Amino acid sequence: MAPVPNTLNPLELIARRWQPSAAFVRRAALATVVMAVIIVVTGGAVRLSQSGLGCSTWPKCTPDSLTPTAAMGINGLIEFGNRMLTYVLCAVVGLFIIAARARHPRRRSLTRLGWAQFWLVMSNAVIGGITVLTGLNPYIVSSHFLAATALLTVAVLSWKRAGEGDEEPRDLVARPARQLAWLLVAATGALTVIGTVVTGTGPHAGDAKKVHRIPLDWQEITQLHVDFVYIVVGLSVALWFTLRAVKAPAAPRRMLLELFACIAAQGVIGYVQYFTGLPEIVIGLHMLGSALVWIWVLRVCLSLRDRGPLQEEDPGRPAPSGAHEAPEPQAASALSR
Numbered sequence: 357m358a359p360v361p362n363t364l365n366p367l368e369l370i371a372r373r374w375q376p377s378a379a380f381v382r383r384a385a386l387a388t389v390v391m392a393v394i395i396v397v398t399g400g401a402v403r404l405s406q407s408g409l410g411c412s413t414w415p416k417c418t419p420d421s422l423t424p425t426a427a428m429g430i431n432g433l434i435e436f437g438n439r440m441l442t443y444v445l446c447a448v449v450g451l452f453i454i455a456a457r458a459r460h461p462r463r464r465s466l467t468r469l470g471w472a473q474f475w476l477v478m479s480n481a482v483i484g485g486i487t488v489l490t491g492l493n494p495y496i497v498s499s500h501f502l503a504a505t506a507l508l509t510v511a512v513l514s515w516k517r518a519g520e521g522d523e524e525p526r527d528l529v530a531r532p533a534r535q536l537a538w539l540l541v542a543a544t545g546a547l548t549v550i551g552t553v554v555t556g557t558g559p560h561a562g563d564a565k566k567v568h569r570i571p572l573d574w575q576e577i578t579q580l581h582v583d584f585v586y587i588v589v590g591l592s593v594a595l596w597f598t599l600r601a602v603k604a605p606a607a608p609r610r611m612l613l614e615l616f617a618c619i620a621a622q623g624v625i626g627y628v629q630y631f632t633g634l635p636e637i638v639i640g641l642h643m644l645g646s647a648l649v650w651i652w653v654l655r656v657c658l659s660l661r662d663r664g665p666l667q668e669e670d671p672g673r674p675a676p677s678g679a680h681e682a683p684e685p686q687a688a689s690a691l692s693r
Contacts, residue, residue, distance in 0.1 A: 371458040378518075378666055381459050381466070384452040385518040387513070388473060391448045392508040393647045395441060399504060400643040402438045403555075404636040408492045409569075410435030412486035442481055449473045452514065452520060461667065463522060469514040476507040494556035494570045508647060512654045521664035529604045529660050536598055537657040540591040544653045547584040551646060554581050559634060578630070585626070595656070608659040615652040621648055659675050 376384075402408055410424065410431035411417035416437050417424045424432030453470035456463065460539060480503040487496045527534055554577050556570035599609050622645035629638040 366541075367454065367457045370454055371460070371462075374458050375460060376455045378457055378459070381452075381455045382515070382518045384422050384448075384455045385466075385515040388452050388511040389508070389515050389651065391445045392504065392511045393644070393651075395445055396501070396504050396508065396647045397640065397644050398438050398441055399501065400640050402435055403497070404639055405431065405434050407431040407434035408497075409488065411439070411488065413490035414488045416490075437549075442477065445477055449477060456518070465522065466514065466517055469510055469517060472510050473507060473514065476503065476510060480504060480507065490659045492567045494568060498556050501555070502549065504550060505647075505650065508650060509654065512651055513658070516655070519666060520662070521666050523662075523664035524662045525663055527660065528608070528662055529599065529602050533598045533602050533604065534657075534660050535593070536591065536595050537660055540588065540595055541653055541657050543584065543587050543591055544650060547581065548646060548650060550577065550581045550584055553577050568574055582626075585619075585623065589623075592616060592619065604660070608656060611652065611656045611659055612662070615649070617658055618645065618649045618652050622647060 402410070407430075410428060410433070415417055416422050417432060417439075420426070424436045429471065449470060453467060456466035456470050459466075480500065483496065483500045483503055487493065487500050490496055515621055553570060553572065554574070557572050557574040558569075592612065596609070596616075597610050599612065620676065622642065625638060625642045625645055629642055632638065
């Protein structure tokens, strides 16, 4: 019986013919972070422009049309444009997956993170469809934003992992300092969740007509949101003094200073939107600030451990053009031993 020839999947075929540099993989990972932030901001623009129901159904824009019609006006274009950005996001995530897979030596941790991003994009697209089909149910809207934040989290982790090695994590500071950093991450995550509740109780529902809101007092939930801002600020200050006390490396302390700048800017934007009656443009800036604060909190936490240097090149890897050439007899004998 003749042997069955080995079949290669498309990613394996690409890996045999293309060898991206480590810098290219890092840039591809950074591109996923940028796109995740863009999705957060444009999703907010859909809501703030009252275009949440610009397309009346899903996955089509109308029951009879895949794209918006002239009668739907600017709201239909905004909502449909946001849907089209999902394809751009998929392309960027796909590029990262391909680059991570083609890179040698193969790092399964990177490809797994890339596929995790892909499935988060798909799940969030479905949540977005449910949001439309339920008439902008505020709980589904909140989950839509939180799914986008989960995507941003995995993208940041991918960016970090693309620039470091695969050794076992080694703490760069004492364990209590790392625990304090994780507490900061948890508090910032809670701040983000409460922020979605504020959105669900506030006036910007995403559509001009009356939309169901979360039955909570908007001012009380806003005050809770502010209280958690103070908690995050307090934990950040405590972490700063802790890192100085334990003589942490310069990189995490510099990132923490950058985090202070993000928090300060976000605090100013928050007070401006509260005392000016929640103007749409300021709320949009607040959503951008929320994404940046979350990125820097994660970066600070991840900078407190080390996984060794990144292996830039693999001298034992043959050139892609010679992938199908048979090895020399002596080399084959050595490999068989």
